[in-house]
Amino acid sequence: xxxxxxxxxxxxxxxxxxxxxxxxxxxxxxxxxxxxxxxxxxxxxxxxxxxxxxxxxxxxxxxxxxxxxxxxxxxxxxxxxxxxxxxxxxxxxxxxxxxxxxxxxxxxxxxxxxxxxxxxxxxxxxxxxxxxxxxxxxxxxxxxxxxxxxxxxxxxxxxxxxxxxxxxxxxxxxxxxxxxxxxxxxxxxxxxxxxxxxxxxxxxxxxxxxxxxxxxxxxxxxxxxxxxxxxxxxxxxxxxxxxxxxxxxxxxxxxxxxxxxxxxxxxxxxxxxxxxxxxxxxxxxxxxxxxxxxxxx
Amino acid sequence: xxxxxxxxxxxxxxxxxxxxxxxxxxxxxxxxxxxxxxxxxxxxxxxxxxxxxxxxxxxxxxxxxxxxxxxxxxxxxxxxxxxxxxxxxxxxxxxxxxxxxxxxxxxxxxxxxxxxxxxxxxxxxxxxxxxxxxxxxxxxxxxxxxxxxxxxxxxxxxxxxxxxxxxxxxxxxxxxxxxxxxxxxxxxxxxxxxxxxxxxxxxxxxxxxxxxxxxxxxxxxxxxxxxxxxxxxxxxxxxxxxxxxxxxxxxxxxxxxxxxxxxxxxxxxxxxxxxxxxxxxxxxxxxxxxxxxxxxxxxxxxxxxxxxxxxxxxxxxxxxxxxxxxxxxxxxxxxxxxxxxxxxxxxxxxxxxxxxxxxxxxxxxxxxxxxxxxxxxxxxxxxxxxxxxxxxxxxxxxxxxxxxxxxxxxxxxxxxxxxxxxxxxxxxxxxxxxxxxxxxxxxxx
Numbered sequence: 158x159x160x161x162x163x164x165x166x167x168x169x170x171x172x173x174x175x176x177x178x179x180x181x182x183x184x185x186x187x188x189x190x191x192x193x194x195x196x197x198x199x200x201x202x203x204x205x206x207x208x209x210x211x212x213x214x215x216x217x218x219x220x221x222x223x224x225x226x227x228x229x230x231x232x233x234x235x236x237x238x239x240x241x242x243x244x245x246x247x248x249x250x251x252x253x254x255x256x257x258x259x260x261x262x263x264x265x266x267x268x269x270x271x272x273x274x275x276x277x278x279x280x281x282x283x284x285x286x287x288x289x290x291x292x293x294x295x296x297x298x299x300x301x302x303x304x305x306x307x308x309x310x311x312x313x314x315x316x317x318x319x320x321x322x323x324x325x326x327x328x329x330x331x332x333x334x335x336x337x338x339x340x341x342x343x344x345x346x347x348x349x350x351x352x353x354x355x356x357x358x359x360x361x362x363x364x365x366x367x368x369x370x371x372x373x374x375x376x377x378x379x380x381x382x383x384x385x386x387x388x389x390x391x392x393x394x395x396x397x398x399x400x401x402x403x404x405x406x407x408x409x410x411x412x413x414x415x416x417x418x419x420x421x422x423x424x425x426x427x428x429x430x431x432x433x434x435x436x437x438x439x440x441x442x443x444x445x446x447x448x449x450x451x452x453x454x
Numbered sequence: 455x456x457x458x459x460x461x462x463x464x465x466x467x468x469x470x471x472x473x474x475x476x477x478x479x480x481x482x483x484x485x486x487x488x489x490x491x492x493x494x495x496x497x498x499x500x501x502x503x504x505x506x507x508x509x510x511x512x513x514x515x516x517x518x519x520x521x522x523x524x525x526x527x528x529x530x531x532x533x534x535x536x537x538x539x540x541x542x543x544x545x546x547x548x549x550x551x552x553x554x555x556x557x558x559x560x561x562x563x564x565x566x567x568x569x570x571x572x573x574x575x576x577x578x579x580x581x582x583x584x585x586x587x588x589x590x591x592x593x594x595x596x597x598x599x600x601x602x603x604x605x606x607x608x609x610x611x612x613x614x615x616x617x618x619x620x621x622x623x624x625x626x627x628x629x630x631x632x633x634x635x636x637x638x639x640x641x642x643x644x645x646x647x648x649x650x651x652x653x654x655x656x657x658x659x660x661x662x663x664x665x666x667x668x669x670x671x672x673x674x675x676x677x678x679x680x681x682x683x684x685x686x687x688x689x690x691x692x693x694x695x696x697x698x699x700x701x702x703x704x705x706x707x708x709x710x711x712x713x714x715x716x717x718x719x720x721x722x723x724x725x726x727x728x729x730x731x732x733x734x735x736x737x738x739x740x741x742x743x744x745x746x747x748x749x750x751x752x753x754x755x756x757x758x759x760x761x762x763x764x765x766x767x768x769x770x771x772x773x774x775x776x777x778x779x780x781x782x783x784x785x786x787x788x789x790x791x792x793x794x795x796x797x798x799x800x801x802x803x804x805x806x807x808x809x810x811x812x813x814x815x816x817x818x819x820x821x822x823x824x825x826x827x828x829x830x831x832x833x834x835x836x837x838x839x840x841x842x843x844x845x846x847x848x849x850x851x852x853x854x855x856x857x858x859x860x861x862x863x864x865x866x867x868x869x870x871x872x873x874x875x876x877x878x879x880x881x882x883x884x885x886x887x888x889x890x891x892x893x894x895x896x897x898x899x
Binding site: 194197199200201202203204205206207210211212222228293294295296311314315399400402403404405406407415416419420421422423424425 | 540860
């Protein structure tokens, strides 16, 4: 009896072991290493370190260096601006698409759903290459058409390139977020629609009084994902860099950490940058959730 | 499975991850391979790995392998330099792995030195080969009494131009930068650009400054001496400030970008000052055959006839188990008639680093460039020791310095100047060097 109860006690751990091992090795250990690394400093004497290499505890030196780097701070500010504009635009767009596709009068909703979701299947790097052909002067048919009517848009200059990236991100992720919202819409009980019908509610009234309040959790989820995704923006900026001189090596926080680690070989400062990015994403998500919860309470 | 062995397994897993944590906590690149004993040549079979981004390098290694019964060199493609290749190399080095040989640009070599990533080849008898190589390039792989790579390709600068476009304004080929600006002003009247000036890439600027006689970094006994604000550098910066303000050059795109190719094909851009490797790229401009020629780089009042733009080395990396064999291959590839010809034919290298082997293809006139024998006419004189700045040395934070410079150059679009950007960059670079613990002082201070 006692042996079998011991087995019962062990069973969950045995079953969890594969997950825990991977979680530990690929998640907790790297985070721990990044934290340790961010508090370490390597100094090299002489011309190339031939006079000795010293590894020591740095305290907050690396963090001070990161916060004191105007380009890194600017990259976080840039992502704020990006998020404040792009996330609402994308969420409104995906909600409207979801409501339209779930309305009773929608034709071929399945086909449209697949079509809107399709861009998500295109990897970010490929999507950026595709879009860059529409952005580069001399290649872009969009610019050629605009020139016919006397406009000369520049999609890649300092003031515009951020919105060119926002466009790619919106194109890629709207369909994905739409699918999350649709899933939530499908879980609304049919009785509510029937009751609304009996009361003579218009489709617009159904959307504002039933559907929107009930898909709130899905919208909150997609909003948090989008905020975190914005701070992690990397591939689009890195690929577009080849054709857009305005994108520097620290355009987004992640690009900055990547450059510091693997182009400048400064793993310790890169670790400090990564920890700060994670902290900012964490704080933003918490603030967002607190604010939205307070409103609903 | 018994509970005991399960517990053992768990303990093993925890132990392994704890060991990984401890090993991982040592910041990579803090021990030097060049203080360990040298590795003697192997007696059995040897397999070498060579990571490079030269296209067709596998055909060069194949040629070598055919001459060998013991050594086999395997070519592995990596993305070019900072486009991802170095990132790959650094992370491999950090993991205690990586290839035996890697393609590393001349300018990036000191960064690999700083990361303890390359083998000092003077410990493997490389000095006997010194006389085979171009002295300017040999200078750029030699640091603090060691030799850290074998030069494999370079790019002496010249000016590629479209004669028909210059003829539109009846201009002769400019021999000095002053004349270049005059021709540019005339072309501007005809709606044609003289050249482009990339704000996002500081390397052409550094090459112009080198040509004018600048020497940004000097290694002294007491540490690095920085001098980026000398007359030569600031003169070049002011010159291109004017050229940009006057609309002689565009900053909207750099050479060999899609927008540039489109402008070059339409005759909207007259010339490009670039490394000798530009020939292969210009052959990619649509309908360009017979429409381009090559002239020597225009000169400043001071300084030298030419400069090197780009250029890379074959470096033996720290984790190689066979540095001696790796060195033999690198020397074969870059100094034998067979190796150089293969590098030119299959990889399209800009210029051979060997003093006496130019390559068979480069001894003949080029059909594409209207029968001009530009290699002999323009580039052979450009690589002479007297044509090149022998005092130029790269430094351990070159890439970061170039990024700092180009970040400053981008300010040109919003009213800044290149001169201010250079002055500010010098201060920032000093801070970067000091943060790494390296000793550095301003020239004359």
